[in-house]
Amino acid sequence: MASSAPTLRPLSCWKALLRRSRQQRMCIRCMATVETPVKSPRPPPPLPSSYPSPYKLIHKIREPAKKIVTYPPPPSTRNKYPEPLLEWTKDHLKDLDPTGSRQRLFAKTNPDTPQPGDIILVTFKTGEPFAGVCLSIRRRGVDTGILLRNRIFMTGVEMWVKIYSPNVKSIELVKRAEKRARRARLYYMRKPKHDRGSVEGEVEQYLKRRRLIRSGALGVKDPKASAKRPESSRSGVSAS
Amino acid sequence: MVTKPCHGCLQLPPAFLLPRAALSLVSKRGIKSISTPRETRFTRSRTVPQLEASTAAALERKWYTTPLRTGALGTKKGMSAVYNTETGRRQACTIVQMDRVQVVAHKTKERNGYYAVQVGSGWKHPSNVTRPELGHYAGHGVSPKRHLVEFKVRDEKGLLGIGEMIGASWFREGQYVDARANSRGMGTAGVMKKFGWHGQNASHGPSKTHRQMGSTGGSQGSGSRVYPGKKMPGRMGAHQVTTQNVKVIKVDDEKGIVVLTGCIPGPDGCLVKLSDAIKKPWPEIPPITSDAQGVAEPLRETT
Numbered sequence: 020m021a022s023s024a025p026t027l028r029p030l031s032c033w034k035a036l037l038r039r040s041r042q043q044r045m046c047i048r049c050m051a052t053v054e055t056p057v058k059s060p061r062p063p064p065p066l067p068s069s070y071p072s073p074y075k076l077i078h079k080i081r082e083p084a085k086k087i088v089t090y091p092p093p094p095s096t097r098n099k100y101p102e103p104l105l106e107w108t109k110d111h112l113k114d115l116d117p118t119g120s121r122q123r124l125f126a127k128t129n130p131d132t133p134q135p136g137d138i139i140l141v142t143f144k145t146g147e148p149f150a151g152v153c154l155s156i157r158r159r160g161v162d163t164g165i166l167l168r169n170r171i172f173m174t175g176v177e178m179w180v181k182i183y184s185p186n187v188k189s190i191e192l193v194k195r196a197e198k199r200a201r202r203a204r205l206y207y208m209r210k211p212k213h214d215r216g217s218v219e220g221e222v223e224q225y226l227k228r229r230r231l232i233r234s235g236a237l238g239v240k241d242p243k244a245s246a247k248r249p250e251s252s253r254s255g256v257s258a259s
Numbered sequence: 260m261v262t263k264p265c266h267g268c269l270q271l272p273p274a275f276l277l278p279r280a281a282l283s284l285v286s287k288r289g290i291k292s293i294s295t296p297r298e299t300r301f302t303r304s305r306t307v308p309q310l311e312a313s314t315a316a317a318l319e320r321k322w323y324t325t326p327l328r329t330g331a332l333g334t335k336k337g338m339s340a341v342y343n344t345e346t347g348r349r350q351a352c353t354i355v356q357m358d359r360v361q362v363v364a365h366k367t368k369e370r371n372g373y374y375a376v377q378v379g380s381g382w383k384h385p386s387n388v389t390r391p392e393l394g395h396y397a398g399h400g401v402s403p404k405r406h407l408v409e410f411k412v413r414d415e416k417g418l419l420g421i422g423e424m425i426g427a428s429w430f431r432e433g434q435y436v437d438a439r440a441n442s443r444g445m446g447t448a449g450v451m452k453k454f455g456w457h458g459q460n461a462s463h464g465p466s467k468t469h470r471q472m473g474s475t476g477g478s479q480g481s482g483s484r485v486y487p488g489k490k491m492p493g494r495m496g497a498h499q500v501t502t503q504n505v506k507v508i509k510v511d512d513e514k515g516i517v518v519l520t521g522c523i524p525g526p527d528g529c530l531v532k533l534s535d536a537i538k539k540p541w542p543e544i545p546p547i548t549s550d551a552q553g554v555a556e557p558l559r560e561t562t
Contacts (some may be wrong), residue, residue, distance in 0.1 A: 039380050087385075088395055089396070089397060090397070090400060092359060093359050093361065096357065096358050096513075096514060096515030097356060097515070100516075102512040103356050103515075104336050107339055107516065111339070116344055160339060161339050183342065184347060185345075185347040186347040
């Protein structure tokens with residue numbers, strides 16, 4: 020039986036030929052690769068010295084900040100005179116109350132200081148007096164004032180008297196309150212139920228007594244000293 | 260401002276044909292009118308010049324009321340009273356203290372478009388000042404300031420030298436000043452308190468709306484919207500208020516005290532800007548005083 024071998028033989032020959040040519044091609048390629056001249060790249064130019072290094076850029080390392088010059092502050096008036104209002108008050112009171120008698124009379128440390136509920140007689144520069152029950156005392160330095168209430172011709176009258184005003188000639192304490200008032204402002208006296216009414220009688224009595232003391236009929240030698248004694252301190256404390 | 264069409268001069272080709280340098284001749288930034296202003300009964304007058312809408316023109320209009328010299332900064336210390344010892348008249352007064360008031364910088368027409376003096380007062384520790392601000396003070400050789408305020412002046416004659424101290428004697432007794440300060444803050448307030456409106460009826464129908472503002476505007480005929488600037492309830496006070504024509508009673512350079520008549524805006528301890536009254540004749544004081552105490556402080560470097 021005729022086999023297929025003779026027909027396959029030439030095929031195997033082709034196979035060897037092809038293999039050989041493939042090897043040759045590889046050789047050609049290798050030779051070409053070897054022969055190609057390789058240009059060495061130029062080295063990069065050196066970086067300028069001021070150029071930040073990449074390390075510094077990555078880690079954000081900065082040069083220490085330049086110190087800014089500061090100048091010393093000029094002398095301060097505020098530190099030297101921190102309370103100009105108090106000093107202004109003090110200076111102005113020297114002119115308004117040169118003897119300091121009114122400041123002493125209305126000082127909170129003075130045990131004989133007028134208090135709300137007392138009857139106070141104020142005489143003005145023009146000579147006219149005004150007396151009334153003290154409803155409140157407002158202590159504000161130069162602006163210190165007292166509120167007096169009286170009844171004149173059946174009408175309630177109130178007057179704020181600034182104690183350091185140059186128009187005020189004298190302030191006299193006519194009569195102490197029977198009992199210490201338990202309020203600082205006795206505005207309830209404006210109501211008819213609590214109104215003290217006219218203080219004319221008390222003032223008359225006080226003026227009569229003052230006239231007697233001044234004439235020496237009561238045997239008081241030093242009226243000022245007697246006014247300071249506790250038994251007579253119920254009335255007669257004054258500042259002119 | 261309206262650019263006048265220039266018929267007489269050379270007509271330029273379209274902008275895209277022109278070289279880059281010549282473009283500036285053609286395109287000017289800003290709002291341009293495409294037509295010359297119409298003659299109306301308002302513009303017809305030849306005696307009244309047309310108002311120009313520019314910063315320079317605005318400054319020129321304000322020329323007459325711009326102070327000749329700079330103002331000063333102070334702190335409101337409180338109120339007291341003065342008695343005239345002869346007439347016995349009482350006058351309420353406010354005490355303002357000036358502390359380390361110093362000229363820090365200038366604003367000039369060439370650089371900034373107007374003349375002004377930047378005045379600082381008080382002192383701030385350098386560690387509490389930002390570096391840009393610190394550089395500003397260092398550049399002018401002045402210590403860091405607590406407050407910085409600009410006072411406009413009419414011309415370069417009013418620019419007091421940088422570093423010069425402004426004491427209480429900057430103002431003279433008897434002169435008039437304008438006092439500016441931020442008023443006391445009232446917080447949120449209703450319209451009755453804020454603007455003095457009358458509110459609504461107590462009876463005759465209103466239900467739970469007695470202090471409300473009522474209507475905020477008309478409907479369709481008025482645009483169906485609330486116009487900008489409509490007065491409404493909200494924050495009251497804490498804005499700048501000016502009291503004009505306040506008389507200076509007394510000046511104490513050593514204590515830095517300026518005593519003013521009456522009251523001025525703001526609570527005690529607030530910053531007060533004092534400047535010459537614009538509604539009174541300017542005081543007879545040279546704009547730049549040589550006797551302003553303490554010229555530029557010695558430039559000593561500290562840490």
